[in-house]
Amino acid sequence: xxxxxxxxxxxxxxxxxxxxxxxxxxxxxxxxxxxxxxxxxxxxxxxxxxxxxxxxxxxxxxxxxxxxxxxxxxxxxxxxxxxxxxxxxxxxxxxxxxxxxxxxxxxxxxxxxxxxxxxxxxxxxxxxxxxxxxxxxxxxxxxxxxxxxxxxxxxxxxxxxxxxxxxxxxx
DNA sequence: TCAGTGATTAGG
DNA sequence: CTAATCACTGAG
Numbered sequence: 001x002x003x004x005x006x007x008x009x010x011x012x013x014x015x016x017x018x019x020x021x022x023x024x025x026x027x028x029x030x031x032x033x034x035x036x037x038x039x040x041x042x043x044x045x046x047x048x049x050x051x052x053x054x055x056x057x058x059x060x061x062x063x064x065x066x067x068x069x070x071x072x073x074x075x076x077x078x079x080x081x082x083x084x085x086x087x088x089x090x091x092x093x094x095x096x097x098x099x100x101x102x103x104x105x106x107x108x109x110x111x112x113x114x115x116x117x118x119x120x121x122x123x124x125x126x127x128x129x130x131x132x133x134x135x136x137x138x139x140x141x142x143x144x145x146x147x148x149x150x151x152x153x154x155x156x157x158x159x160x161x162x163x164x165x166x167x168x169x170x171x
Numbered sequence: 172t173c174a175g176t177g178a179t180t181a182g183g
Numbered sequence: 184c185t186a187a188t189c190a191c192t193g194a195g
Contacts, residue, residue: 045190054190064179082176084191101190112191122178153190 003138008130011072015091015098018072019046020168022089022137024144027105029118030134037118040140043104045151046166047088049097054157054164057097067126068097075127075135077120084112085121089129089137103152103167145171 003026011018022044030036047055056078057065067076068090076088076099088099101111108114115121120135129136148165155162 047190056190059180062180078190079176079178080189081191082178082189084176086190088190099190103190110191151190156189 003140006073006129006137006139008071008073011089011091011129012093013072013091015046015048015100016166018089018091019044019100019166020146020148022100022102023146023168023170024140024142026138026140027102027118028136028138029120031119032134038138039105039107039114039118040170041102041105041137042170043102044168045101045103046168047099047101048166052157052164053161054151054154055097055099061097065097068099069095072098073128073130075124075129077115077122077125079122080112085115086111087115087118087120087124147171 022041025041027039027041050057057068061069064078067074071094072091074090076090077085080086087102090099092098103111105114108117146168149167150163150165151167
């Protein structure tokens with residue numbers, strides 16, 4: 001059975017539904033030299049709406065957060081600590097700002113490492129996973145087991161949001 | 172535990 | 184324009 005690219009409806013749902021379902025899915029990257037690499041997604045985090053103080057959209061609609069207000073399936077990338085590009089997948093309907101941080105994929109540990117190895121940078125901001133020729137997600141026929149914990153690196157968001165179990169890890 | 176590093180943001 | 188902040192990493 002051939003692998004199949006995930007389509008719009010998959011992404012256009014609430015981030016708390018999509019995030020755990022991303023576990024076990026395959027991130028596909030086609031490099032400029034034509035080589036195609038596939039990686040199983042192993043760890044993600046959900047960021048949900050303006051009310052979520054850990055979500056960048058809590059600061060409202062800015063040039064950086066703009067893409068999160070679009071329909072699901074778009075890529076949100078940003079630079080953090082001056083060195084690391086973070087790869088996020090926008091979810092939810094239009095005008096509802098949500099995204100899933102891809103925190104770990106098979107073979108690489110850490111969100112900064114994976115974007116470095118996959119050559120993902122600012123040029124991927126707004127890229128559409130449904131149509132892109134250089135990055136997309138494929139279905140995987142496996143069932144997955146996962147567990148949830150609190151999100152990492154968001155001490156600024158306060159106890160309430162910091163303690164939300166919105167980090168999902170493949171077992 | 173802590174510094175590196177530069178885009179982004181709020182504020183004057 | 185300035186200054187503060189930061190969804191990380193690896194060294195010690």
